[in-house]
Amino acid sequence: MTVQADLTGQGPEAFYREELRAGRFMIQRGVSSGRCVFYPRHAAPGTGEALEWVEASGMGTVYSTTVVRQRPEAGGDYNIAVVELAEGPRTMSQVVDMAPQNVRIGMKVRARIDERDGQPILVFVADEEAGR
């Protein structure tokens, strides 16, 4: 017998990036609990529950925010935020397309997949429909 776990296919991180590149923001969900997980894991943290992939709604709320100050010649100030996804998990990201200091905790945001340095990157923009 083998003691090795089956690693056919690819790991969850590679799958996530591949999907992101294809324009889909995927997160994972516990198959029995329905509890969502992000960032991509091989199994649910804390329980080991099996996970299945689901497309995220992309909706979220700013949990906390900061402005990284940077000289204009180096690119200027930019936002760093922690966004709580509508499905529950949080992620670090950036809220873009607005002045970084105007990002507020509690603001409704939605996900957008940008490309930066040739790589897809998950960012968020203010959700105009939800208002600020």
Added chain:
Amino acid sequence: MTLRGSAAIVGIGAAGMGEARGWSAIEIMAMSAQAALADAGLTIADVDGLFVTSAFHALPTISAAEYLGIRPDFFNGSAVGGASFEMHVLSAAMALRAGLCNVALIAYGSNQRTLGGKLMTTLEPQVNEGVYRPRQPISAYALAAARHMHVYGTTREQLAEVAVAARRWAMLNPDAFARGPLTIEEVLSARMISDPLSRYDCCLVTDGGGALVMVRAERAKDFPRPAVYMLGAAGAHWHRQIAEMPDMTVTAATQSGPRAFEMAGLTPAQIDVVELYDAFTINTILFLEDLGFCAKGEGGAFVSAGAIAPGGRLPVNTNGGGLSCVHPGMYGIFLIIEAVEQLRGMAGERQIAGARTALAHGNGGTLSCQATCIFGTADTL
């Protein structure tokens, strides 16, 4: 079987606090170790247990042992950031109690300031953080501070109180690096780094090393200086990346603190001197709350009006802290050194009269690892 009072610190030493131009990290570590051993009336030949963590050495106990010329019977280089040294105190107490070693040396050295002037780190970018270019570790603490302000109404003035209190203690400490006067207004108007943290909300970038010598309690009275006993210790960590912190206003100190207090058989009200890992001003507020010195959300009010400064209601960070005394990348060992100085009654102008108990709380990563040590004089046993 309890570890309470089973081991004691009988030697402390430090070197290069501030700037140590021309000295390497391992040299500063070795000078610190030498000073701590001399303080204990011992030599390097007496050491058989070695506890080292460093951003400069991937295999820290191996590098340190070779340099010092030690063939340790027990060693631990476990890395949990700045809190590593509080965990080393616990590990050393366990190893001493189990008879795995007889003289434990805990040591650290760094020349990050004169080497590059930046925080020296071996920390890898996190899978879901690095792409956004947070200015770590500052941005993580800024996010925690912003959340605390949002939930509890904590103000930048209250954060500034922490910085000013640390500076006022540093002004009483000849070993402190930043000793010039500092006002609330100066903190508030200083250059913003990662909102809401300004330059003075952030710790120093210094050189420096420190070392401790620990032995079993039954022989602790045989040393030149008064022994300082470990009464309780515990560590906890819940997240690596700041976005994974379950509640950004509650740290794992709510797990490490109660366990350390339980081992010590003490309550926060019975602690005479408090040393908290103040890499950023928000830390002091979070740890005062999470360790039970005040209720959750009341840390900002607790530190106001000079309450943790010299002459205030609770002496906190009496050496000047990471904000104003020394912060060579990992500050954890200096918390313990200051606790020992206070409990020996040898802290000079900043001495807390009659101090019998002290708490040293370490922090590592981005509010990730929390490790609490409680120390006492011989009459607390």
